[in-house]
Amino acid sequence: MNHRRTGLLAISLVACLALATGCGSDSGNTGGSSEREASTSDCPPVDDAKVDPEGHFTWIYSVGNTGFDPATITTNNSQMYLYPIYDSLVHVDAAGEPQPMLASDWEISEDGLSLEMDLISGWTYHDGTPFDAESVKANLDRHRAQGSWNANALSDVAEVTVNDAATVTITTQSGAAPLVPILAGSAGMMMSPAVFDDPSQELNPTGGSGAFTLASYQPGASVHYEAVDNYWDPDALKVKEMTYLISGDDNARLNSVLTGQSDTTFLRASMYEAAQADPAAVVCEAPSLSAYNFTLNVDKAEFDKPEVREAIDYAIDRQSIAAVTNGFCAPGVQMYPDFYFAASDNLTPSDEDYNPEKAKELLASVGLEEGFSFSLVVINLALYQQIAEVIQANLAAVGITMEILPVDISKLADDFSVNQSADAQMSEQKAEQDPSIQVESYLLEGGFMNPGGWSNDEVADLAEQARTGKTNDERGELYAELFEKVDEVTGPNITLCHLTTPFVLNDQTMGVEIYADASRQFRGVAKATS
Amino acid sequence: MLRLIAKRVLTAVPLLIVVSFVIFWLMQQAGNPAAQLAGNNPSDEDIARVEQELGFDQPFFIRYLKWLGAAFQGDFGTSYFTGESVTNSIVSRLPVTLSLVAVALALAIILGITLGLIAGLNPGTWIDRAATILASVGVALPYFWVGMMLVLAFSINAPLLPATGYVSFWDNPVGWFSHLILPGLALAIAPMAVVARQTRASVAEVMTQDYIRTATAKGLTKYRVVAKHALKNAAVPVVTAFGLEANRLIGGTVVIEQLFVLPGLGRLAYESVFARDFPQVQGVLLFTAIMVLLINLLIDVSYAYFNPRIRQS
Numbered sequence A: 001m002n003h004r005r006t007g008l009l010a011i012s013l014v015a016c017l018a019l020a021t022g023c024g025s026d027s028g029n030t031g032g033s034s035e036r037e038a039s040t041s042d043c044p045p046v047d048d049a050k051v052d053p054e055g056h057f058t059w060i061y062s063v064g065n066t067g068f069d070p071a072t073i074t075t076n077n078s079q080m081y082l083y084p085i086y087d088s089l090v091h092v093d094a095a096g097e098p099q100p101m102l103a104s105d106w107e108i109s110e111d112g113l114s115l116e117m118d119l120i121s122g123w124t125y126h127d128g129t130p131f132d133a134e135s136v137k138a139n140l141d142r143h144r145a146q147g148s149w150n151a152n153a154l155s156d157v158a159e160v161t162v163n164d165a166a167t168v169t170i171t172t173q174s175g176a177a178p179l180v181p182i183l184a185g186s187a188g189m190m191m192s193p194a195v196f197d198d199p200s201q202e203l204n205p206t207g208g209s210g211a212f213t214l215a216s217y218q219p220g221a222s223v224h225y226e227a228v229d230n231y232w233d234p235d236a237l238k239v240k241e242m243t244y245l246i247s248g249d250d251n252a253r254l255n256s257v258l259t260g261q262s263d264t265t266f267l268r269a270s271m272y273e274a275a276q277a278d279p280a281a282v283v284c285e286a287p288s289l290s291a292y293n294f295t296l297n298v299d300k301a302e303f304d305k306p307e308v309r310e311a312i313d314y315a316i317d318r319q320s321i322a323a324v325t326n327g328f329c330a331p332g333v334q335m336y337p338d339f340y341f342a343a344s345d346n347l348t349p350s351d352e353d354y355n356p357e358k359a360k361e362l363l364a365s366v367g368l369e370e371g372f373s374f375s376l377v378v379i380n381l382a383l384y385q386q387i388a389e390v391i392q393a394n395l396a397a398v399g400i401t402m403e404i405l406p407v408d409i410s411k412l413a414d415d416f417s418v419n420q421s422a423d424a425q426m427s428e429q430k431a432e433q434d435p436s437i438q439v440e441s442y443l444l445e446g447g448f449m450n451p452g453g454w455s456n457d458e459v460a461d462l463a464e465q466a467r468t469g470k471t472n473d474e475r476g477e478l479y480a481e482l483f484e485k486v487d488e489v490t491g492p493n494i495t496l497c498h499l500t501t502p503f504v505l506n507d508q509t510m511g512v513e514i515y516a517d518a519s520r521q522f523r524g525v526a527k528a529t530s
Numbered sequence B: 001m002l003r004l005i006a007k008r009v010l011t012a013v014p015l016l017i018v019v020s021f022v023i024f025w026l027m028q029q030a031g032n033p034a035a036q037l038a039g040n041n042p043s044d045e046d047i048a049r050v051e052q053e054l055g056f057d058q059p060f061f062i063r064y065l066k067w068l069g070a071a072f073q074g075d076f077g078t079s080y081f082t083g084e085s086v087t088n089s090i091v092s093r094l095p096v097t098l099s100l101v102a103v104a105l106a107l108a109i110i111l112g113i114t115l116g117l118i119a120g121l122n123p124g125t126w127i128d129r130a131a132t133i134l135a136s137v138g139v140a141l142p143y144f145w146v147g148m149m150l151v152l153a154f155s156i157n158a159p160l161l162p163a164t165g166y167v168s169f170w171d172n173p174v175g176w177f178s179h180l181i182l183p184g185l186a187l188a189i190a191p192m193a194v195v196a197r198q199t200r201a202s203v204a205e206v207m208t209q210d211y212i213r214t215a216t217a218k219g220l221t222k223y224r225v226v227a228k229h230a231l232k233n234a235a236v237p238v239v240t241a242f243g244l245e246a247n248r249l250i251g252g253t254v255v256i257e258q259l260f261v262l263p264g265l266g267r268l269a270y271e272s273v274f275a276r277d278f279p280q281v282q283g284v285l286l287f288t289a290i291m292v293l294l295i296n297l298l299i300d301v302s303y304a305y306f307n308p309r310i311r312q313s
Helices: A002-020 A078-082 A133-143 A250-258 A269-277 A306-315 A318-324 A356-365 A382-397 A409-418 A435-443 A457-468 A472-489 B002-028 B044-054 B060-072 B086-121 B126-140 B143-157 B173-206 B210-217 B222-259 B265-275 B278-306 B308-312
Strands: A056-061 A090-092 A098-100 A103-108 A114-119 A157-164 A167-172 A212-218 A222-227 A241-246 A264-266 A281-296 A329-331 A373-379 A401-407 A424-429 A493-506
Touching (some): A098 A103, A133 A157, A133 A167, A250 A493, A250 B143, A250 B222, A269 A382, A281 A329, A306 A356, A318 A329, A318 A493, A382 A424, A401 A409, A409 B265, A435 A457, A435 A472, B086 B173, B086 B222, B086 B265, B126 B173, B143 B173, B222 B278
Antiparallel strands (some): A103 A114, A157 A167, A281 A424
């Protein structure tokens, strides 16, 4: 009798807890088995009549920054934290198109080697130093010096010349066109030369050129910004304060937005349904230039054979990978999605891309009918490992044994590119400011993500020509040709799918734009009066 | 008592040195982060240059002794990634973690002793059984699950308390407390259950002792018997359990701070591990080890206070 009563009490307790937390309530979850269709939906635009001039916008992101000096940051993510403080010469808009910023206009020379930039006038750095051509030259020279984070991106720059107070000319060795988008990132951010040698700028920047100054900073936890007075581009500044919070926990970030502590965050697949189920939340999404990649080290004898790389390409079922990502990653067979200027229209995913029988034939043609084995490093997050497991099963079906080695994100490049302890890697390829950087890293000899030194003369020639092209149209044709060649010979980097990035925001937030290059910029964001 | 404290402090020093060596050695096994710090698409030369800057070209023991020597002077180094002094990072994060642990311990003590006392004074009744079940469930529930359920219940379904964030006590005491209730409760559930079980067992046993019967026979009220005699004698095992739970709580802050976006030491440790920010990880771990040793010292002193035989021995 006593035991029965005890048991009933235990059951009651669990039931109470379940009821209290609404475990039984309908969250709109249909079981999670159906695949979501990727879509594009704009976030709410700014309604000037509703803008609160005292607005405070809060963004919560997964990773912190590594300092506030654009020349000494050590991760791409850090740029997000610099955009409010430092304006760059060029601004790449949400669609990925370069737009004027501190450089009001620019022109590429007839020979394609130099870039003349006109600068805005009447603007000063936050410490009162005038913004002029001398300061631009000083910044660019500092960014391209050895030891700067931006040195590789600017390695083609030969000289920066001051023409007059409002004009500079940047001369390159092989082509100036790639510089335009590159100057939209940290390499083009302008900092007061008066504070160049002050190491405290890493934690306490005072020489910015952007719409905000830093009010307070707790590394790894939060960054608080305050708007500057009389900003040169008032249309781009619609809030009084901004806070960037940092949390690596997906649920915590979503909870923060759903309960009003933050205004916006990005969503991973596992957060999507919960965000959509909240009536007060707005979910918007747009395709990005990022992709999931499967990259091979051709130092491994089997991967040096084009037939083996092609067999692997045929063996991978991209539709299954898209299903695993719940529609957040659309199948792709080239480095960039089709809407980007550098993509080829001829390389679209088709049913023929998945052909295990063809893969077996190719393996047999090089004497590998019994298959072979290799190791893959993958980020130790659930989704990456699930994708790796799909690939593992796909490859097993054609006789290839793949060992999966999960590692934390910071160790992935170490194991694949530096120590080369793994034969392959699977990760997200983040979009860089210009395709030339990505191509150099993955497809040219000496590239960081090409540790085996794979090379192809035609690809190298096309990469060189694409660097020297003057316009995006001209360069786009060359890149399209390059990616078609890579597809023909099956380069060491196999694109799996292209990512869509959804955001969730509350209904008071306006003007958030989702950037195709995955940069998180909140230029012109606004809050509605409550 | 002073001899006891001196003896414990002296035995802690070699232990700390061993702990520091293990921490340093383990971190070195994770490789070095030079490739991460060497810029976009770094060349081999870029990586080698950064390795040299970080001192990875020096022998292991030289690096260890340099680090240990500086740590003993309060300098835990500089973060590879943020450039901030590790000592400053720890000092700035410490109030958050201490606040969280203090709220959790207060909740664990108040709720645990109350529950244990009620059960211990009513052995064998349905109240006792209900309290025992609560305590058993409490021990079994993981921090993160309790935390998530509390957020769902009290932040999302019923928006009563904030789900994330932290407000300094000095800026807003009410905000400080409201931001710490849910994480504190999530962290307190397990120690509360342990304290309740220990209190219940001790009180139930003490209440059967002859001196309690004598005190009751003298005509003392039940309240005075419990307050004056039973609780103090029941305290030794409770303090033991409490001390162990306090140590566990410090580990629990890693999960809870992550879940509730609290900028404390636990989160600093977690994020530093993922970034392979060795100076930061080493500093936080060594500092945590010192905190655990201090707590153990406090527990030992508490034993001696509650039990004179320990003091004499």
